Amino acid sequence: MSKEFTFEIDGRLVKAVQGDTIMQAADAAGVYIPRLCDTEGLEPQGSCRVCVVKQNGRSVSACTQPAIADSKVENETEEIQGYRRNLVRMLYHEGNHLCPICEASGRCELQAMGYRLGITQATKYPYLQPVRPVDASHPDIVLDTNRCIFCGRCIRASRDIDGKHVFEYVGRGIHKRVGVNGDRLAQTNVELTDRAIDLATCPVGCIIQKGKGFFAPIGQRQFDHKPISLGVAAVDPEEAE
Amino acid sequence: MAKTRVIEIDPLTRVEGHGKVTIHLDDHNNVDEARLHIVEFRGFERFILGRLYWEVPVIVQRLCGICPVSHHLAASKAMDSIVGVDRLTPTAEKLRRLMHYGQILQSNVLHFFHLSSPDLLFGFESDVAKRNIFGVIEAHPELAVKGIKLRKFGQEVIKLTAGKKIHGTSAVPGGVNKNLSTAERDYLLQDIAQMRGWAQEAVDIARGYTLEHMETVRGFAAFNSSHMSLVREDGAMDLYHGVLRAIDASGNVIFDQVDYREFNDYLMEEVRSWSYMKFPFIKRRGNLDGWYRVGPLSRMNTAGFIDTPLADEAHVEFRASTNNQPNHMSLAYHWARMIEVLHCVEKIDELLNDPDLQGDELLLKGERREEGIGVIEAPRGTLFHHYRVDENDQVSFCNLIVSTTNNNEAMNRAVTQVAKAHLSNRKSITEGMLNQVEVAVRAYDPCLSCATHALGQMPLDVELYDAQGELLERKLRS
Structure with a gap:
């Protein structure tokens, strides 16, 4: 059975299942992470970098990076929106x-x-x-x-x-x-x-x-x-x- | 060696686009020659090549911010031919017509109230500080507000039919992409009676000015010429569609009932080295005698009647003012322009009450063709769009003869005549004298950006040269 856990996106608690990417968990929770190269039905490739977020302070592409239990993700902060x-x-x-x-x-x-x-x-x-x-x-x-x-x-x-x-x-x-x-x-x-x-x-x-x-x-x-x-x-x- | 001087008016003001006038004076300060130069270049005919045919109506309308609808529709008519459609559905044609009447209304009103009324209300050589739209607002606030609201109404018509007030996208090859909802119809209908009243007042003002100043009007840039426009097959004025008719200075028909798709058999364009704007002429008359005028004045001269009652009444009076002979007075363009505004308001009213506009049949498709020609009566006159499209749906040829281009020779003659009358034998040249020249150009409501398919800026420029071609004086305004 897949292990469920939670993590934070911009201070909001989001549920995830082991193996979920940050974007999959965010989508399921109704949190929008901007993206261009990723779309439903296609294997993510993380190339446009528009979905880059900070996971525990490290920049990662949300469409390819697995979610980590209890991590803190920064999404629509001023810094990331600027990037x-x-x-x-x-x-x-x-x-x-x-x-x-x-x-x-x-x-x-x-x-x-x-x-x-x-x-x-x-x-x-x-x-x-x-x-x-x-x-x-x-x-x-x-x-x-x-x-x-x-x-x-x-x-x-x-x-x-x-x-x-x-x-x-x-x-x-x-x-x-x-x-x-x-x-x-x-x-x-x-x-x-x-x-x-x-x-x-x-x-x-x-x-x-x-x-x-x-x-x-x-x-x-x-x-x-x-x-x-x-x-x-x-x-x-x-x-x- | 004899010396001449050249006066340069640069930039021309209260016109659309960038142009300048040069006036050549001889040793005795007599005007030898005057020229209207169009100094912009954009090259739409070139960079449209390779683009896809359904993009054309959206791309070429970017020629202009004042009359984009005219280019949008002329190109759409050409593309209707490309997709094999010779007759649109009633809903599509009526929606396009409604858009076009809104366009002519707003453009003609813009020219009369915002650009030309300062000359007519205050005098050609009046205080330059007040001779502008702000002066009109201060001295005649009610009139200025009516002008602004009339134009706004035309723009609202465009917005609801094209999607935006400027650069909409609703005309597509073979039809339109929307109809007019009942809510949109009712929104426009609520103001129509008011607009009709104001349009009638505008006709009264323009007619009153012309008749009261007939001596000036007769002597100011008035010269014989041929005239050309589209007319409906029965001779009625038709701004959207019809056959080509040209008359000579006496009113004799040069050609009539000409399918506009054959315009190349009747018209040619001449290039002159000093202007980016070409000089079209009627082929059979040659480049010296074949020049002609287009636009509101010409439409009054070529049309047998107008199919809306109030405008027709005004047209009858207009024609009677020259004993039913062609009117050749440049300043009479203003009166003609306001008659068209009244006609457009009447047509908009008629169309808004037509249930076809709520129809659902918007698009047709036929057998694909390689060549398409679209012609329309734009605010400033007859507008020709000619394209060829290759087997991959890419444009391989484009030629545009824009309304203002048709008036190129006439505007040059107007400039020369007024310069000779007002600038010869003067020790010094005042701003007011130069404005006389601008008034002559302005009567044609030229869109210099369209004419050269060039980037729109507003200024005008007058230069004074000596006999050796040395620049002596230049007035630049922006």
């Missing part, structure tokens, strides 16, 4: 995130995270303005890596759920980007029904389904009235209707 703000700001500066003209606007987790963390204006970081290709070769799907934040959700979904390995990282360092298993998307076996293509999988507007852009009116989009939090994540606009 998250800087991480998210750097994501904006690293890619080409033009929210006003992006069809993911209003359902984009990066944008919603920016709002949640109070990022309302440009920052001191330089915009890298990378030149990345748009792959619109597939009849139903577009890959616009200008908007990619390297969360790897599409890679894990294609590999672990769809069993296809359509997406993978290519290149190194600053030249790293999401590539496809073929010269172009049209040459892969990706399909609209794949979990990797589900609009809830890509947290931004990197993977989009053709002909669905701007179908959700302003005011009825996922994050128009509610901040990103537990149970309020990106969903397919058609499913939301």
Whole structure:
């Protein structure tokens, strides 16, 4: 029988079962820990670092670090929110995130995270303005890596759920980007029904389904009235209707 | 060698976008030539290439913060063609029309009350410290409030139809993404009677000014030209959709009943080295004689009638003021603009009472095409959007002929004529004299940002050069 124990998140007592990550225990208790690379149904990888918390004073990613009995976890403290703000700001500066003209606007987790963390204006970081290709070769799907934040959700979904390995990282360092298993998307076996293509999988507007852009009116989009939090994540606009 | 001087008005004020005027004087201080320069560049036609066709209506509207709806709708009309839709559902077309009438209403009101009324109320050479919207608020508070509230009403219409007052997203290829709820309808209807009354007052003010100052109006930037606009097939003024009609200075038809998708057979654009704004002309008349005007004045001249009663009555009176001949007076743009405001209020009223706006059939889809052309009557005139989309759904070609661009030659002529009349043989140039030049440009309500598809700033610039092209004097305002 799994051993149950408790620990604290920002002073609140939270229950956990042996083997739970901090995030699993927090989710079960209704405590939101901000995240971008982690989403329901995918194996956590702890790469975006937005979910980093302090466990007994040590920085760890909440999505991969097991909860420890009687530990004290700092989540939405001023210090940690500051780190998250800087991480998210750097994501904006690293890619080409033009929210006003992006069809993911209003359902984009990066944008919603920016709002949640109070990022309302440009920052001191330089915009890298990378030149990345748009792959619109597939009849139903577009890959616009200008908007990619390297969360790897599409890679894990294609590999672990769809069993296809359509997406993978290519290149190194600053030249790293999401590539496809073929010269172009049209040459892969990706399909609209794949979990990797589900609009809830890509947290931004990197993977989009053709002909669905701007179908959700302003005011009825996922994050128009509610901040990103537990149970309020990106969903397919058609499913939301 | 003879010397000329050049006056530079830089920046032009109370216009949308950044421009400057240069006025060339000869040895005897006579105006030799005057030019309106548009000095911004943004390159929308270039960076839209490669983007996906359904993004276009949202991207290109960023050309402008004053008339984004016009670009949003013109691009949407082009994209309707791309997705093979020639006729929208009644709900979709009426929602778009409602949005468009809100747009013309707010933009025309903004121009008349906020930008031009200081010239008309206080005089072209009046005290510059008061010749602005704040002066109007101080001297005519009731009028200023009406102007502000009329514009607000237009913006509310846009917000409820497009999703936001500026840069909404509701028009999508093949239709719209929302209808108008009964609550939204009722919210707008509660103010409609008040708006109609104020629009009628605005027409009265503009007509009164024109008729009372007819001598000035006749002699100020008035010159013969051709005029062009969309009209409904039966000749009624139609701001959203129709066929192209052009008339010459005497009112004779140059072309009529032209499907706007064939506009390239009728119009061309000329590039001149000193301006980022091109010079369109009617092909068959050539680049020297083929220039024309667009916008409210032209629409009054090309339309046979207006299909709303109060605006039609005003249109009849407008036409009668020139014995039913084309009106060529630049300052008459203001009167025409206010007649359109009244028409828009009437149309909004008509649409709000139409149950089609609560319909659920929002989108259609047809057979995919490679080319799409959308044309609309924007506040400042006829607006052309032309795109080609490749087999991957990416834009491969884009050409925009923006309303203000159509008036490029006319604005240059207006500037030259007014400069010759007011700046020749003067020992010194005053701010008031330069404002006369600006009044001429301002009559066209130019959106210089749109015209060059350029970043929006407001200033205007006047420069004075000598015969050797040396800059002698420059007035810069922001």
